[in-house]
Amino acid sequence: MARALLCHTQGFYRAGGHRHARQLLPSRHSRFRIEHVPALLPQEWLSAHFDDLLSHWAHHTDWKVRHLRRVSALKLAEMSGGGTWPDCAKTLHIPWNTAQQSLKVIRQELNSRDLWSDFERSVESVASQLDWDTDRVHYGRRRELLSSWHVPADDWAELCRDPMQFGQGATSPTRDTATVLIWTHVTQGDHLHSPMLGALRESGCSTQRLVASINQLRTPANRKGGKRELLRRLETYSAVLATACDQRADTAAIATTFSSPADTNEAGRLLAPVARALTGASL
Template sequence: MRKPRPLCGADLSTPAPARRPLKPAQLTALLQLQERLDQHLTPHPSSGPLFFPDLVAVSQLIKITWPAADSLASAPAALADELDAHIEDVRRRTADLPQGHNGREVIGPPPQAAVTAALLAMSEQLLARQNAAHLHEAMQMLARTAHATDRLRFTGIIRRRQLSEPLARALSPQRHGFHATTGPGTSGHLRVASRPCRFTAAHIPQLLPAHFYERHLAGFAAQLTVASRFNARLVRRAAALKLAEMTCGGTWADGARLLAIPPGHAHSGLGQLRARAQGVGSWERFLAGVDAVAAELDRQEQRIDYARRRGALTDWAIPEERWAVLTGDLPNAQAVRRAASVLVWARVTEGEYLFSPLIRAGGYGPRLDGGPDLGRETKDLTGARRGDKARLLERLALYSEEIADWCDTASKADPDSLAAG
């Protein structure tokens, strides 16, 4: 059994008077606050079991970032004065102490009832914001300030408390639109799914499907500062990583592992894309586009399970028998079976051909023997515009549809026994 924590020691029988008396309306507001807090103590509070942990965490953030929160929430002037005097007194008495000492005094409950009332009133106001974007904006301001002024205690607040998902989402440190790590202990507590989603990570491919890209992100790609034929791929890959964060949380690196994208490619691709998205509002347009994609996925009744497809084709290559059918009348294409297998894998999984399990171990590990050569061969095959290889590409497109159907329906029939396209 845990030892009960000591009481705060506040003497409520003779509370110190506020510097200025409260007006009747202000006193009424505080009494209503007390009633609402009492209601949350009932066995089945409407706000859920994490209301008070959220309230305490926000109160602590207000204390260590004061007066940053003064522009985000309000308290009666008399109480705000008491809060300001209390925090200044604590900071003065602890200024020469090593960081991390007297944590209870710095972020713990104040002994003065007026100061506690101010903290609770402001914290409740912040948590009562129904608009997720407004809550996120306010919490991000407090999080940035807390991290800059008292990183150790900011991390401690996060690590010690189980927070509700909306607050954890709003507090999660961001860098260039993705969850970021700010220090030891922050990752597992704050990097939650960045939006409620009906789709799951299994419905996300390595590259955002082309039809989503054209509708929602092609305009963003057209405004990048460097013109490159690789821009579409960079945008589609980054969008997939952001979708993974939306549904599973974690950083872009976690999303890369989830989607079997080599971390080095994910990191360099995001770096290039951010550098090319310089300008006011550019990255916000990217995030808005991905959010529109997520909204479409939420509305879909049927979604493609790309994780299932990747799993089904992990060790797959076009078998010799089927290859003979596909290329029997294409003598100049008969030597590219493995490259054709890579292309089919990429079409079916909406993956990047360079991350094929035939080129890299598991798709995201080190390159296999012959992997670089196979990558170049696949690129050459993709660019074929005439002759036997161009005709082969047409057949592979139809064959890919058959393989995709087999992956999606889990038919027990061997997909490679299907008739040639």
């Protein structure tokens, strides 16, 4: 009855702003919890559940799709945790102004194309999948475990082992670059909202150099040579770290996630430092 009495408009219940009545109940009965929702809808979920919406959304850009991924995460959080969208944004570690901007962009886009019903069907499809999943990722735990984590120096040296060499330019990859990219992959969060960049802002330090370094490494045109190899190693490292977060550094379980001999060898080189990082004082 509480849900029925709420006004529902533009994809969300009218519990979204500080001037509206607060909606404390989840907006649907869900088997998954808000802790199972990442800050950005993973690309695999987008591909699996949003093809129909995107096929009707002409001229969508990567920037607009990123807003869609964020708004979809907010909606999943409302479904499973309840509360206003600012409440949901806080739980997902999304800044209030960022969430507001994403909602503004998506509302304008979907209203102009009459796509709200497609959006709601797509998010409901994700929610239904999460309801039936038996191995849901606890993104809340991952965010908590990595809230003050940095790539250990030994791990960074291993990631940059010969023959890979980088220059010393302003945008060259650094240990901090790797920390942010690994955090982004493991938590499925926005790199701009990573704890490391947040700490720099809070201390009054410039984030320009680190953001430029991250963008240089993520730019498709730069994915060649040593940078491509580093990205590959970071993906392998992230997979090991994600499993360690989920299983609390159960080394035997982590090792079984790699099937081929080459992957097992690479995982073995990275596994011990990761396990030390998870069980040490850095977390």
